[in-house]
Amino acid sequence: MRLGYRAAYVALRVSALVVRPRTRGVKCLLLDHAGRALFVRHTYGDRRQWELPGGGVRSGETLDEAVRREAWEELGADLASWTEVACVRGDWYAKVEELTVFRASWPRFTRVRIDPVEIASYAWFPLEGPPSPLGPTTAAALRARG
Secondary structure (H helix, E strand, C coil): CHHHHHHHHHHHHHHHHHHCCEEEEEEEEEECCCCEEEEEEECCCCCCCEECCEEECCCCCCHHHHHHHHHHHHHCCCCCCCEEEEEEEEEECCEEEEEEEEEEECCCCCCCCCCCCCEEEEEEEECCCCCCCECHHHHHHHHHCC
């Protein structure tokens, strides 16, 4: 299954070089009780980079629905209370993208349940000292949130 994600990622990157799509996405800034943020490494793309969880907004889906779905799919968390903190626009990975960053508190004593097909690993880091290297979308999202 991971191999399928990697192949699809490569195909989308090649297609994006020709089409130059415009996309909308969400990033999840999840904070634990100590104020640390949750970062993930994906099983596709540059697997060294740390990212905030998130993904694309589906057709007909609101931003609120997208952020809840992404948190559920990637982390197994059904969080109802999200706050929009920033919106960033950029040209990343051969596509023009608009990302809305949402913040939520991670419920204390709740275990992170990553989707092993999409997420290779996760870790909590202080926002003042995020992991390295950061993916470009996450770096932009962290700069924009202030």
